[in-house]
Structure formats: structure tokens, C-alpha cells
Amino acid sequence: MSDIEYFYSAHSAFAYLGSARLMEIAAAAEAKIIHKPVDLLRVMVESGAGSTRERGDRHRAYYFGREIERWAEWRGAPVVTGMPTHHLNDTALCNGMLIAGIEQSRDVDQLAHRMLEAHWRDDADLADRGTLERLANAVDLDPAPLLDAALSPAVAAIYLANTEEAIRRSVFGSPTYFVDGDMFYGQDHLEFVERALRQPFAGVWPRDRG
Numbered sequence: 001m002s003d004i005e006y007f008y009s010a011h012s013a014f015a016y017l018g019s020a021r022l023m024e025i026a027a028a029a030e031a032k033i034i035h036k037p038v039d040l041l042r043v044m045v046e047s048g049a050g051s052t053r054e055r056g057d058r059h060r061a062y063y064f065g066r067e068i069e070r071w072a073e074w075r076g077a078p079v080v081t082g083m084p085t086h087h088l089n090d091t092a093l094c095n096g097m098l099i100a101g102i103e104q105s106r107d108v109d110q111l112a113h114r115m116l117e118a119h120w121r122d123d124a125d126l127a128d129r130g131t132l133e134r135l136a137n138a139v140d141l142d143p144a145p146l147l148d149a150a151l152s153p154a155v156a157a158i159y160l161a162n163t164e165e166a167i168r169r170s171v172f173g174s175p176t177y178f179v180d181g182d183m184f185y186g187q188d189h190l191e192f193v194e195r196a197l198r199q200p201f202a203g204v205w206p207r208d209r210g
């Protein structure tokens with residue numbers, strides 16, 4: 001059975017909108033979600049997609065406004081109005097906490113979902129240790145060992161490796177999923193992910209860049 005490689009950041013709007021559906025698809029296919037949290041700003045800039053902070057007002061109003069509203073309604077995933085208050089805070093702690101959980105052989109599916117949901121539904125600050133402690137407790141994970149390791153050199157090295165792998169594999173946004181090497185960008189392609197777990201699509205990825 002194929003796994004689903006999952007490149008994302010714990011504060012990503014569209015990762016949140018697809019999170020519950022991703023877990024449904026994985027469970028139905030008996031597929032494992034391989035979490036690979038990344039430094040999303042670096043991925044976007046180095047991939048050539050550019051920072052969303054530098055895009056025009058109309059682009060942001062549509063893509064991070066109207067699109068989020070519609071998908072939130074479609075997926076049944078409530079969101080705050082506008083951008084979360086703490087959206088520009090550093091994401092090293094929350095992403096590092098997820099990586100630490102993986103390294104400590106914890107199932108982080110629900111923790112990642114709770115982070116995304118808390119940020120986009122409840123306006124939570126994912127750079128706040130107390131907030132992350134509450135989220136871990138809510139999914140029956142002991143937060144102390146995860147948070148103690150979240151900013152460690154070992155976790156930082158994995159975070160860097162995830163980010164560089166994403167750039168090398170042409171990831172340019174969050175969420176991005178891979179099934180048997182085929183890349184699917186955006187939660188709006190989750191139904192393609194579902195199909196790929198049953199039957200691969202014709203064609204190859206990556207394309208020859210030569």
C-alpha cells in the first residue's frame with residue numbers, strides 16, 4: 001500500500017481546509033500519512049512562487065479571502081474572518097513540535113489537525129508554548145517531551161532537510177502531497193490523491209527539466 005507524503009506548515013490555511021479529508025482518505029485506503037513540516041516561506045521564495053506577503057491586494061483578497069470562504073463552507077471547516085491575528089509569528093516551534101513527535105514515534109495526525117484548526121478556526125497563536133501544550137493534551141499526547149525537543153539541533157536539522165527536500169522536489173506551496181512520487185499541490189487535489197492511491201494516473205512526474 002502506498003503512503004501519502006505530506007509537505008505543509010502547521011499554520012497553512014489550505015492544509016487546514018484539507019486536513020480532515022486527508023485523514024479520511026488515508027484511513028479508507030489504509031495509507032500512512034508521512035508528515036514533512038517545512039519552512040513554508042523559504043519553500044515559496046526559493047521555488048519561485050514568491051512570498052504571499054508580497055502579492056497584490058486583489059490576489060490576496062481572492063486567494064486568501066474568497067477561496068478560503070468557499071472551501072471552508074464546502075469542507076465544513078469554519079474559519080476566522082480575515083487572517084488569524086498571529087499568522088505572521090514564527091512557525092519553528094509548532095512545526096518542530098510535530099517533527100519531535102514523529103521522532104519520538106508518536107502519531108501526529110490529530111496533533112497537526114488540531115494545530116491547523118486552532119489557528120484558523122479559533123485564532124490561536126501557534127508560537128505560544130501554552131497553546132501548544134493545550135493542543136497536545138487534547139489529543140492525549142504529553143506535550144513536555146515534544147516541546148522540549150522542538151527547537152533542538154536534531155529537530156532543526158530535520159526541519160531543514162524537509163525544507164530542502166521540498167524545494168528539490170518542486171514543492172511551491174502548502175499543502176503538497178506525493179503518492180508514489182506523483183505530486184499533487186493543494187487540498188483541492190485531494191480527490192486526485194484518493195484516486196492515485198487506488199490507481200496511478202498516466203504520465204510521469206517530475207518532468208524532464210532539460
